[in-house]
Structures are given as structure tokens and as C-alpha cells.
Amino acid sequence: MKPEILQLSPILIPDVNAKLNALYTVRPYFQQTDKAAYLREHGPNIRGVVTGGHTGIKREVLEQLPKVEVIAVNGVGTDAVDLGYARDRGIRVTATIGALTEDVADLAIGLLISACRGLGTGDRYVRSGEWARTATPLVPLPLARQFSGMRIGIVGLGRVGRAVATRAAAFGCPISYTDLNTMSDVPYTFVSDLVELARQSDALIVAAAADNAKGIINAKVLQALGAEGYLINVARGSLVNEPDLIAALESGSIAGAGLDVFVEEPNVPDVLFGLETVVLQPHRASATVQTRTRMGEMVLASLAAVLAGQEPVGAVA
Numbered sequence: 338m339k340p341e342i343l344q345l346s347p348i349l350i351p352d353v354n355a356k357l358n359a360l361y362t363v364r365p366y367f368q369q370t371d372k373a374a375y376l377r378e379h380g381p382n383i384r385g386v387v388t389g390g391h392t393g394i395k396r397e398v399l400e401q402l403p404k405v406e407v408i409a410v411n412g413v414g415t416d417a418v419d420l421g422y423a424r425d426r427g428i429r430v431t432a433t434i435g436a437l438t439e440d441v442a443d444l445a446i447g448l449l450i451s452a453c454r455g456l457g458t459g460d461r462y463v464r465s466g467e468w469a470r471t472a473t474p475l476v477p478l479p480l481a482r483q484f485s486g487m488r489i490g491i492v493g494l495g496r497v498g499r500a501v502a503t504r505a506a507a508f509g510c511p512i513s514y515t516d517l518n519t520m521s522d523v524p525y526t527f528v529s530d531l532v533e534l535a536r537q538s539d540a541l542i543v544a545a546a547a548d549n550a551k552g553i554i555n556a557k558v559l560q561a562l563g564a565e566g567y568l569i570n571v572a573r574g575s576l577v578n579e580p581d582l583i584a585a586l587e588s589g590s591i592a593g594a595g596l597d598v599f600v601e602e603p604n605v606p607d608v609l610f611g612l613e614t615v616v617l618q619p620h621r622a623s624a625t626v627q628t629r630t631r632m633g634e635m636v637l638a639s640l641a642a643v644l645a646g647q648e649p650v651g652a653v654a
Contacts, residue, residue, distance in 0.1 A: 338362075340644055341382045343402065346389035348411060350626070353633030361385070361640070367392075376401045385409065385640045390432070391602065391620075393417020399428070407643035409636045410653075412623070413437055414573075416549065420654045430654035431639035433632040435496060441622040442500030445542050445571045448595025451616045452567050453482040453540075458613050482565075482592065485509050490538030492531065492554075493545025493572065494520060501542055513537055516545075535561035543570040543577065552578035559585040567593050571622050574598040579606060586612055597622050 342361040348354050357363055364383065369375040380401040388394050390412025396419045399405065408418060410432045423430050451457060455478065462468055462478060471477060489505045491498045491514040502512045502525055512525040515534045519527035528534040535541050535558045543554060554568065554577040562568065568591060570577055579600050585591045586609075593614035599605050602620055609615050623629065635651060642649040 340384045341379065342385045342387055342640065343379070343383045343405075344387045345394060346387070346392040346411065348387070348629075348633050348636070350630050350633045353630065353637065356637055357387070357633075360637070384644060387411060387636055387640070388418075390414030391417060395419075396422050399423070399426075407431065407640060407649070409639040411632050411636050413546065415653050418654075423654045428654070429639075429643045429649060429652055431635075431643075431649045431651045432653050433635040434651045434653075436631040436635055437623040437628055438496045438500050440625050440628045441497045441544075441571050442504055444597060444618070444622040445497075445501050445544065445569055445595075446504045448569050448571070448597065448616050448618065449487075449540055449542065449567060450484050452569070452593040452595040452614070453484045453487075455479070455481050455613070457616055482567075486511075487539040488513070488537060490514065490528070490534040490541045491525075492534070492541060492543045492576075493547065494523065494525070495544065495546050497546070497571070498542075498544040499523065501544055505542075532558055532561045535559070535566070536563075538562065538566065540567040540569060543568070543572045545572050545576060547573065547576060551575050552581075554578060554582070556581040556584070559591055562591050564589055564592060566591050567595070569595045571597045574600040574602060583608055586614060 339362045341364060343364050343366050345366050347367060364379045366372060366375060381403060383402045384404050384406050386394055386405060386408045388410055390410055394408060405428055407429045413432050413434055415432055418430055420430060485508045487510050489510045489512050491501055494514040494516045506512055513528050513534055514525050515528050515531050541562055559581060583606060586594060595616040597618040598620050609617060639649040639651060
């Protein structure tokens, strides 16, 4: 008998799905209409859970899984999992730590370049046919902002923050950062106060892995960033006070923003759709074949390790 796995969110890599189904009896909870009935039927036999960082798993679901040994999160966010309850029951929780780093950092730089250079605006200008209809040889679009040499402030110098810093430094950008403590193994400038970091930066990149922090990028921080400053968020939507950000963008208190995450996904504030100074992405920083394959392989490894009584890589509980 193959161990039974409850799957709460899909894995989009066919090879990973094939391996998952070859090794386990997979119960696709996310596809069920009557989830309560499905849990009553299969819950008592479930030994592992596969879920996503945004989906997590509710405590009331875990309470119906008496034999569960491992929750393998296909992502790095674990705030949607009751870690305390999992620890109390001896359920191991793993995340795909490290698998997303390079792609998230790539997108952070991509968002900043796109916001500075108006790539979305230029794309729409060409696609609409407006460029071809322009009578003068010069494109009547606002001049863009040079990215190379910008002063970059990074909020959270963990794996992603460091990868962002490496990329920005290659463009000749001076790097400053804030975190819980200064870090002696990096050449970047530590600024203990977030407002002061914003004041010293041309662009503020939010890369903190702070699941429980709320609204730390607020009106005071944005005011310090200033009318020529840009905000990039590839971390958590909740880290930014969205009403304050919208007010800053509408008033011109900051120059622009690049956002991959939002407070209430997938519900993005409608006002952002009409702002040409904002670049929007649907929380897809890790959405490459390479990274999603690495993530899926890590999920498989976590399941195998725990069900074999071994210590899993990427354990958070």
C-alpha cells in the first residue's frame, strides 16, 4: 500500500506530478466540491500533506488527519500553517527554502528597471498603434529614469535580499540595507532605521521574510523615499500599507512602484490599474520552469524523508 497524501494545491510541473503519483496515493483535496465529505472519507488515512505557501492548511483540516506526519509547503511562506499546533502534534513542516531565491531577485530587478524605464507604458504605446500615428519623429512619452547607479535600499538582507544586492551592485548601484541586526559578512551599508534607509535611497526593495509584520512601509517611509523614489515589493503584500502607497502614487509623493504581491490576493486595488507609474505582476516571482521544478523536487524529498523517519531538508517545524 502506498502512503496517502492530501494535496491542497496543484503542482504545475508534469514530471513532479508523475513522481508524486507513482510514489503515493494522492488525494486531490483542491479539486473537490464537497471537501468535508472528502475529508471524512480519506482523512483518517492521510500521512502527508502537499500545499502552497498561500494556501497553507487550516487547523480544522489538520484535526481531521490523525495520522499525518508531514506538511510539505511548495513555497517559502508558512504563515498560513499553524506551526504551533503542528509542533504540539509532532507534525513536521517543510518549505522549499532557497529554491526561489534567484528568480525572486531577478524579478525584483526586473520590476525596478521596468518601473524606471516605463517598459509597460512603452509596450502599450507601440501595441496600441499610437507610435505609428505620431506625426513627429520623437516619441511623445516622458523621459525615463536611469537605473544604473541608483542608490538601492534593501529591506531584509536574507537570501533574496543578498541576491538582489549582488545584481544591483553589478549595475554600479550603492547598496544599503536594514534588518534586525548588522551583518559583518557583507560590504553593504547597514541603516538601522527604515525611514532613514528610505531617505538615503532612490529605490526601496522589500525582500524581508517577515510573515507576521504588517504595514511597515507606510506614509512616513514613503514620504522619506521621496518624489523621485521607487518602491519594489517581492516579499509580502502585508508589509506595505496599501492605502498609504496608493496615496503616495496618486499625489506623486513617490515616482513609481513595482509590485508582485498584495494584501488580499488576488484582489488588487482597482486604482492601481490606471496608474502608469506602477508595474504589476500576479505573485509570480518564482514562476519559471526551473524554479518550480526545484520546488517540486524539494517537496518530494521532504515527503520521502519524513515518512522514512529521517530529518527533512527545509524543516521549519
